[in-house]
Structure formats: C-alpha cells, structure tokens
Amino acid sequence: MDLMFPKKPYRTHGGAHVPHHKNTAQMESAVMPCPSQVILPMQQHVGAPCKPLVAKGDTVLVGQKIADSQAYVSAPIHASVSGTVSAITQVMLPGGQFVEAIVIDSDGQMTVSPDVKPPVVETAEDLIQAVRESGLVGLGGAGFPAHVKLNVPEGKTLDTLIVNVAECEPYITADNREALENSWAVLSGVYTLRDLLHLKRVIIAVEDNKPDVIEALRKIADNPKMDPEDTVRVLPLKSQYPQGAEKVLVQACTNRVIPLGKLPADVGCLVMNVTSVAFLANYLKTGMPLVSKRVTIDGSAVEYPKNVIVPIGTKISEVISFCGGYKKPPRKILMGGPMMGIALTTDELPILKQNNGILAFAEEEAGLPEPTECIRCGRCVSGCPMHLVPTLLEKYTEQKDTEQLQKLGILCCMECGTCVFNCPAGRPLVQAIRLGKALIRKAGTK
Amino acid sequence: MEKKLIVSSSPHLRSGMTTQKIMLDVIIALMPAAAAACVIFGWSALLIMVVSVASCVLCEYICRKVMKRANTISDLSAVVTGLLLAFNLPANINPLIAVFGAVVAIVVVKQMFGGIGQNFVNPALTARIVLMSSFPANMSGTCWPIPFWYKSSADALTSATPLGLLAEGKTDQIPDYLQMFLGARGGCLGETCALALLLGGIYLVVRKVITPVIPVCYIGTVALFSLCLGRDVLLDLLSGGLLLGAIFMATDYTTSPIDLKGKIIFAVGCGVLTMLIRVFASLPEGVSYSIILMNIMVPLIERGTRPKPFGKEPEKHEA
Numbered sequence: 012m013d014l015m016f017p018k019k020p021y022r023t024h025g026g027a028h029v030p031h032h033k034n035t036a037q038m039e040s041a042v043m044p045c046p047s048q049v050i051l052p053m054q055q056h057v058g059a060p061c062k063p064l065v066a067k068g069d070t071v072l073v074g075q076k077i078a079d080s081q082a083y084v085s086a087p088i089h090a091s092v093s094g095t096v097s098a099i100t101q102v103m104l105p106g107g108q109f110v111e112a113i114v115i116d117s118d119g120q121m122t123v124s125p126d127v128k129p130p131v132v133e134t135a136e137d138l139i140q141a142v143r144e145s146g147l148v149g150l151g152g153a154g155f156p157a158h159v160k161l162n163v164p165e166g167k168t169l170d171t172l173i174v175n176v177a178e179c180e181p182y183i184t185a186d187n188r189e190a191l192e193n194s195w196a197v198l199s200g201v202y203t204l205r206d207l208l209h210l211k212r213v214i215i216a217v218e219d220n221k222p223d224v225i226e227a228l229r230k231i232a233d234n235p236k237m238d239p240e241d242t243v244r245v246l247p248l249k250s251q252y253p254q255g256a257e258k259v260l261v262q263a264c265t266n267r268v269i270p271l272g273k274l275p276a277d278v279g280c281l282v283m284n285v286t287s288v289a290f291l292a293n294y295l296k297t298g299m300p301l302v303s304k305r306v307t308i309d310g311s312a313v314e315y316p317k318n319v320i321v322p323i324g325t326k327i328s329e330v331i332s333f334c335g336g337y338k339k340p341p342r343k344i345l346m347g348g349p350m351m352g353i354a355l356t357t358d359e360l361p362i363l364k365q366n367n368g369i370l371a372f373a374e375e376e377a378g379l380p381e382p383t384e385c386i387r388c389g390r391c392v393s394g395c396p397m398h399l400v401p402t403l404l405e406k407y408t409e410q411k412d413t414e415q416l417q418k419l420g421i422l423c424c425m426e427c428g429t430c431v432f433n434c435p436a437g438r439p440l441v442q443a444i445r446l447g448k449a450l451i452r453k454a455g456t457k
Numbered sequence: 458m459e460k461k462l463i464v465s466s467s468p469h470l471r472s473g474m475t476t477q478k479i480m481l482d483v484i485i486a487l488m489p490a491a492a493a494a495c496v497i498f499g500w501s502a503l504l505i506m507v508v509s510v511a512s513c514v515l516c517e518y519i520c521r522k523v524m525k526r527a528n529t530i531s532d533l534s535a536v537v538t539g540l541l542l543a544f545n546l547p548a549n550i551n552p553l554i555a556v557f558g559a560v561v562a563i564v565v566v567k568q569m570f571g572g573i574g575q576n577f578v579n580p581a582l583t584a585r586i587v588l589m590s591s592f593p594a595n596m597s598g599t600c601w602p603i604p605f606w607y608k609s610s611a612d613a614l615t616s617a618t619p620l621g622l623l624a625e626g627k628t629d630q631i632p633d634y635l636q637m638f639l640g641a642r643g644g645c646l647g648e649t650c651a652l653a654l655l656l657g658g659i660y661l662v663v664r665k666v667i668t669p670v671i672p673v674c675y676i677g678t679v680a681l682f683s684l685c686l687g688r689d690v691l692l693d694l695l696s697g698g699l700l701l702g703a704i705f706m707a708t709d710y711t712t713s714p715i716d717l718k719g720k721i722i723f724a725v726g727c728g729v730l731t732m733l734i735r736v737f738a739s740l741p742e743g744v745s746y747s748i749i750l751m752n753i754m755v756p757l758i759e760r761g762t763r764p765k766p767f768g769k770e771p772e773k774h775e776a
Contacts, residue, residue, distance in 0.1 A: 024767070029470060181470060258767065270768040343463045349470040356464055377463045379471070383532065384574040386476055389715040397767040400715065420766025428468030435474040436574075442466040 014170060014211055016244045021266040023259050025394045026251040027429045029350065031220055032181045032309070040188050040305055040318040043333050045121050049092050049324030050361040051077070052102055052112040056148040057155045058084030063113050069096045072124035074299055076144075077113055086156040086364075087146045090124070091302040091322035092117040105346045105353040105360060112361075115324070129298040135161075138207045145294045146301040146364070151175055151186075151255070151284035152347055154365035157291075160281065161208070169281050172210045173264050174201060176217040176224060176285040177248055177255030180348025183368040185305045186285045188318045190217070190224045193289045198231045200292035201243055210281070213243040214264045220250040252350060253427040257282050259396050271423050286367075301364055308334045310370035312341040321362050327369055328358040342377035345370040350428045380437035391430035391440060397423045401430040401440040408447035413454045416447045424448070476573070480533035482666045486657035487540050487705065493640050493650035498548035499607035502646040508552040510539030512559035520568040534573050538562050541581035544647020544701055545745070546588070549602045549615070550595050557591075558584040578752040579712050582702075582745050589745075601643035604636075618643045619696040620741040637695040648701040651694075658704035667708045670717060671724040675703040678728025686736060699731065702744035712752040719755075719762040726751045726758075 054060040059082030071077055071090040079087040094117040102112040130141040143158035163169055174197070178186040190197055201213050215232060217225050225247050232243045248254050248263055258269045260282060267278040275282045290301060304323055309316035314335030321330050327344070331337065345352035346360070347368055362369070391401040399420055407415045421444060430440045494502040517535040521528045529535075542558050562580035570576045589596045599617045606614040616622075619631045619642055632642045640650025648654075661667045676694060683693040693699070698706075707713060707727050714723050727747045734743025765771070 027472070029472075268768050271766070271770070273768070340460065341462065342460060343465075343469065345469060350468040352467060352469065354462070354464040354467070354469065356462060372469075379465055379469070380475070383476055383529070384572060386479075386534075386574040386710050387715055388479065388710040390474075392716050392764065398764040399766055400763065402715070419763070420769045423766040423769055426467070428470075431468050432470060432472050433474070434471075435476050435479055437471065437475075439466060441468065445466070 016212065016214065017246065017264065017266075020216075020246060020248050020263040023254075023263050023396060024398055025396045025429060026253065026259075027394050027432050029179075029181050029252040029432060031250070033184050033187070033220065034182070035307055035309055035316050035318055036184045036187050036221070038317050040192060040320055041333075043319050043321040043325065043330060045092055045117050045119050046322060046325040046329050047117055048097070048326070049115050049117065049322055050102055050112050050326065051088055051091070051115070051324040052104060052110050052361065052363065053078055053088065054104065054110045055088065055154060055323075055364040056086045057153065058082060058086070058159075060110055061085060061088050063099055063111065065096050065113065067096050067099055070094070071096060071115060072122050074127040074302055075124040076126070076300070084156055084159055086148050086158070087144065087300075088113075089146055089300040089302050090115060091324050093120050093122040094118040103356075103360070105355055123299075127298045127300070129296060130294075132203075132207070132295055135207045138203070141295065142291065144300070145291070147287060147290060147294070148301070148364050149284055150286040150290065150304070150365055150367065152351070152365055152367055154363075157283070157287060160276075160283070163276050167276050168279060169208060169276060170211045170279045171265060171281070172201065172204055172208075172213040173260060173275075173280055173282045174213065174215040174285050174288055175255055175260055175282055176215060176221070176228075177260060178221070179218060179250075179252045179255040180350055180352075180368070182309045182370055183307045183348045185307045185318055185367040187221055187224055189286045189289055189305060190221075191227055193293075194227045194231055196289040196292040197228065197285055198237065198243070200288035200290075202237075203292060203295060204281070204283070204288070205242060208281070211242065215243065215245045215285075216248050216260055216264055217245060218250045218254055219247040252429060252432075253396055253425075256396065256425055256427055258425065271420070304362060304364060304366060306330065306362055306366055307368040309368065310341075310345075310372045311376055312337050312339045312371040312373040314338040323364055324361045326358070327355070327360055327362060330362065330369065331358060331371065337371065339373035341371040342374045343372045345372075350432065351426065382437045382439060385436050385438055388435060390433040390435065394429045394433045396427065396429065397425065399424055401444065402438070404447055405438060405440050405443040408443045408450065411450055413447075413451050416451060421447050421451065476532045476534070479666055480537050482661065482664050483537050483705070484533065484540065486660045486666075487537070487544070487647075489653035489656045490544065490647050490650055490701070491540065493653040494544070494548065494646040497604050497640050497649060498602055498646050499605075501607070502548040504552060505546055505548060505550060505555050505646060506540060506543040509543035509546070509555045509559055510536055512556045513539030513542065513563050516559055516563035517568065520564055521572070524568070526572070529573055532573060535563060538567070538580050541647075541705060542584050545581060545585040545645050545698065547596065547601050547644075548646040549600075549606075554588060554592055554595060558588050561587045574711050576711055577755070578749050579706055579709050582706055582749055585745050586749065603643060604641040604649075616643045618741065619692065620735065623692070623696075624741040631692065634691050634695065637692070642696070644696075645698060645701075648698040651700050654700040654704055658700075661704070661708075668720075670720045671708045671713060672703045674721050674724030675707055675728045676700070678725045679732055682728065682732040686732075688736075693732075693735070697735070697742040698744040702748055703727070706744075707748050707751070712755060714755055714758050714762065716759075716762060716764055718764075719758045722758050722762065723751050723755065726754065
C-alpha cells in the first residue's frame, strides 16, 4: 500500500515562479457591515440553475432557503441578509451569460431565520444530505457542489482527504486567513470528514510561503490527544504555481495521476478547499448555511487592501467602498486571482459563493503586451504542468485542425495560464486553447 | 467620460520576459568572445563585427519595409545573427564578403521564410556555408590570420587552423592546450577563445536563457567519440567551431527541438556528425554542417519526442 505520508511532496512537472503579492496575509479579516441590498444569482455553482422559492414582496430572514433545484448537480441558495425581496430579475454573470437573480433589500437587522439549527449528522448519508442543504460549493473557485463530491459512486473507494491550502494564485489570501483565524474549525471539519467517510489519511497541503499557516495547523494536527493514530498531517508544498490545481495537487501529495476526464475520486482522493472544510465544521455546529464569504480585496487601484467577510450577493462596488474605495481609476477588475480570474465589465456585479478575491488594477497593470512571433523558446513546454506543447496547440487552433488538437491532448489543458505567463513573445496561448476546445465541442455536436 | 474597464482573457499577469531581453542576454554573453577576438586579431576583427551587425540590421529593416510587415529590428535578433556571422568569418576577410553573408542570412534564410521564429536552419551558419563555397580562397586552407598578426613581423601572416594542421599531419605546428584555451590559434574570429565562449555559456545558463542540455550533450558526444577513436580529446574540444557552435548556434531556439528529449537527440546527432566529418570527410571541420543537418532533422525529431499529456491515454494506432 502506498498509504504512507510523503516526507516531501512528489515531483510535478513544470510550473512557474509567479510573484506572490500576498499583501494581505498578515491582516486580520474585517467584517463588512450589512449592505443595503444583495443580488443573489440562481447560478453560483457548476450544474443546473436554481428556481426561486420566494416571490417579489416576500420577507426573508438570514439563512432562509430562497432557491433550490430538483437537479442532482446543483446547490440551494440562502438569503444572506434579512429584508424584502424587491425584484426577481435577470443579471449578468462574470462569464457574460444572463441568469435569474433574487434581489433583497436589507432591513439592516440581519435577523436569523428560525430554520437555522444544527443538522443531526451520524452517518455519511446524513453528512451528504446536510452538505447539500448547506448550499456548499467548492470554495476554491470552481464552485462544484460539495455534496456531489462527497457522494462517491459505487465501486470507488476513497482513502485520502487532501485539504487544499496551496492558494497559489498571487494576491489572494482568503484561504490563508481562514486557516489562521479558524484553525480549529479546519481540523474539526477534517476529523468529521475522516470519520464519517472512513478515510485512512488526511494530507493538509500548504505552500511553503505560508510558514505561519503550517505552524498553526501543525500545532493541532500533530497533537497526539487530538489525533492518536496520526492520520492527519500537514505537508508543505513548493511555492510554485499552479500547485493548488487539483490534478497537480493530487500528484504532489500522493504521486497518483488522475486520468483525462476523471476525478480525484477515481484515484481514491477527495480534494477539498480549506475554507470549505472549515465552513462544514461551522455548519454542523450552528446550522448556518453558506451566506457569507471571506474575499481578498487587493490590487493597485484599491485604497486599503484587506480580507473582508461579506454577505454573499453584496455588490463589488460596495465592498470596495468599504475598503476605502479606489485610490486610482480602475482599468481592470478581476474576479479571482490574476492567473485564472475573470476580467469584469463592471463593479456592479455581486460577490458569488465561490469568490475568493476581487482585484482592481490601475492603468499600469491593466494592459497586456502586444504579441510578437513565437521564437520556439520552449518556455511554454517546460512550464506546462500537463505536459502539453501550447505553441503547437495555438498553431493547430489557427488551422482549425481538431484532429491534431485532440491528439496533442488539448482537453488536458486546465487553462492555468503558466504558458502565457512565461511566454516572452506574449502569445495569447490560453485564449487560443479555449478557442481550440470550443472547435472540438462544435465538431462533436455536429 | 471615465475610461471603460479592460476585459481580456486570463492570465492577467506576465513574467516580464521578452524576446528583446533574451536577445540582449545573448549579445551580452557574446561580448567576452568579441573582446577576445579584438585582442587576438586586432581592429580588423572589430571592423568585421561592426560591418556584419550593421548589414544584418539594415537587411532586416529593408526586408520588413518591402514586405510591409511590422518592423522587428528592436527585438535585437538581427544583432545576434550579425555577431554570430562575424564570429564565423576570418578577421582578415574583405568586409564586402561579410555584407554578402548578412544578405544571405537575413534576407534569404530568415525573412524569406517569415522572419523570426520561422527559419528552419540557423541563418548565420547557413551564410557561413554559402560563403565557404562562394569564397573558398578566403575561408579555407591556410588563409586564417595568425594570432597577433597585426603586431607580428613574420613574413607569413596566415596559417591553417589546428584541425587543418592535424589533417595535413603537421602536428608539430599545433599550438599547446593553454594557447588553444585562450584562443591564440588560427580560425574564425569568434571561435578561438574557449575561455570567453565558456564564460558566455555560463552566463546564458545562469540567466536561464538556455539549459545546459544541448551544449553538454554535444560536447560530451564529441569527447566520447574522440576518446573511442584514440584521438586527442582536448584538441578536438578546443579546435574548430565546436564551443561556439555547441553553446551559441546549436542552442538557437528556432532551429532546435522544443522539449528535453528532442534536445538530447539533436545534440548527440550534432556531436556524431561533427566527428564523422572531422574524421572521415575531406573537410577538416564539421560543426557548421552538422548543426545545419540536424536543424533540418528537427521536425522529424519533434514528431517522435512529443511529451505525453498528463493522464491522457496513449494514442491507439489503427492497424
């Protein structure tokens, strides 16, 4: 069996030394006061959008379920403030698609709903049901409904839980602060998951640029009173982007390779973001569903960068005002980190469940270099964590050669952006790869 | 009116590395050898370098203008080609021949195939081969200027290169290893000073412009081959254009394989061909031809050495 704890992380391919810019890592999170209004889109997860359970004019309380779906891959949505539903309207998501959204005008009271009470959880099935009701989605940014991940299909067995505290995106420190401010909740969540899902070992993976997090978590995890059988350990990872990407992380922790199109469960692993784990522990204790989120607000255009705990659905512009507003005119606003985040068209969008950062950049950081010809330097190849040849993928996308694209493994690309970061010619490689994938999808549906 | 937000595809962060910075690093790495050339062969070496660089840049400028393409002289790649071309010429050559070489390198080999990143053979080396066959009297035999000829009072100011001497059996006239290491020998103006070339190579590796894979595999193969044939290994390493070729020409991004496995095959191939030419062919020196031949093999090598995508099932070959 390979169920030993690795002394040091296993080798992974490629990666890049991106600048960390973890400016907010040492700052206590601030709690945002109740906003005047929240906008809750019906799609804040991967899967089917929810249907509203309330109508215009209804009064809602904090933690009350206001939208749900019959679909299995979906997650319910809860009111994050108390107040009145003022509209059910269409809003644009960061990706550009329009969905239905519930707008709640806050009464400023933050009255908690009587429905909020700790769930009774004794078995794995109870846990999965509770997680579904909590509205939890992967808080690392992917937004995959957590109950789906926990419900392992017949024939597959999990042996390892990997808690993702890599946080390899520059600027973002939300998971870092969660691990420091809620270390006990993290470990409590870890023990619950381990015991209910009968996991044999838990690896808490932290990039080594966060020595304080490693120390804080080790203090609890290595305490023999808490963990007599020594099933939980902290594993420091190299601070190298994209160390926190699921497939890279699983390889670094267990030396297992997730096949293309498969999930960590196929190699016996459950990967959960640290904030998700801590949320789970708090939910089991209080019954308060996912209604607020810690978000890193940073970037050269923001007056006072900090981590803010905000009610989900708060407008980005309001959160930035809370951080002192803009000190320079913003020219680029990102939802997420600078490597994989989405550039927004406006700061009037709401904070979503899976958001971990909002970055606002002034003119100097907003522009991108003009691309020049590829000089075949190979930096995209040596940096690719998925062993791809991005420059060839770009070439074949231009030629619309879907057969070659598939042969070259374009679908393995997770769009981490390492190739573009490294490229001296400023080639838009990831953009081309996204286009290439779209070409394959189009060819497949014909 | 307030300016609108910029929306672009991720990632939004760049390393700051540019083609221009890479080329500048190569130019810096070539400087010790350029300085050594001026010391060993005098002002005429400097003249050839200046003429070659100026004509390469001018050719590139005119080409891009005529082809109505964006101008690329600021990426400094033409300067690198110019320097490398000069390094491959004898210091006493007619500067007009250098101009002709620049036209071949930039116009024919580089720009006619689409400019930077598109040429399939090394421009400077191809120009050298064209000049060798067009002006054999100036680039072969005993026409090489002797070191410090400019302050020498001897009658004969030129001689053969060490490999030329070896081929003719005049082993007593070959300079000793230290002289060879410091560059006091006949040859092209930039290829003689091993010390300066190695310094440049170390700089490129430290700056991560190149990995040591190609130079080490190339030079290692030559050493092994030489040892097996019972030749003078150090002489083989320090003579001809081996160090210049292995460090600066075979590592050219555009004309060498893009990933590690391919680079190893490419470099070993260069080493084997170099020694085959040196030992069995009628030419005393084989670095230029071996690199050009391996340049042509690159697409073939790359087809066989593609990295296997992470977690992807191997392609099933249909019967």
